[in-house]
Amino acid sequence: MNRGAGGEVLLPSGRRVRLFEVVRGLAGAPESWAFRFVDAALGPEIDFEALEPDLALLCREIALPALGPGVGRVVISLADRETPFGAPAPEAVQLFEAYRVAGEGSCEWEPF
Helix, strand or coil: CEECHHHEEECCCCCEEEEEEEEEEECCEEEEEEEEEECCCCCCCCCHHHHHHHHHHHHHHHHHHHCCCCCCEEEEEEECCCCCCCCCCCCCCEEEEEEEEECCCEEEECCC
16 A cells, blocks of 8 residues: 555555545444545446455554554445535445454454
């Protein structure tokens, strides 16, 4: 993973994303955090299997180092544009993946 100018992150898949928002306390759970990324090239033909390693890497390499103790869950969000948190945005292409923070700072996929 390489970091570019303007806060862009170059992922192993070749996608370029940037972090635009971190939200603490999802659904009233202070131990849950969301890291919201934008990839303007994301389209409706999302190949989740191809993106899953990128999302896991964002959890490990961006989210975990930013967190303090007591965080139990991280949600990685990827969208084609910035959207208001929690507001419907049917025109946006978005995906979300949840991870449990485990052991020695690892991200374990958690279905939701």
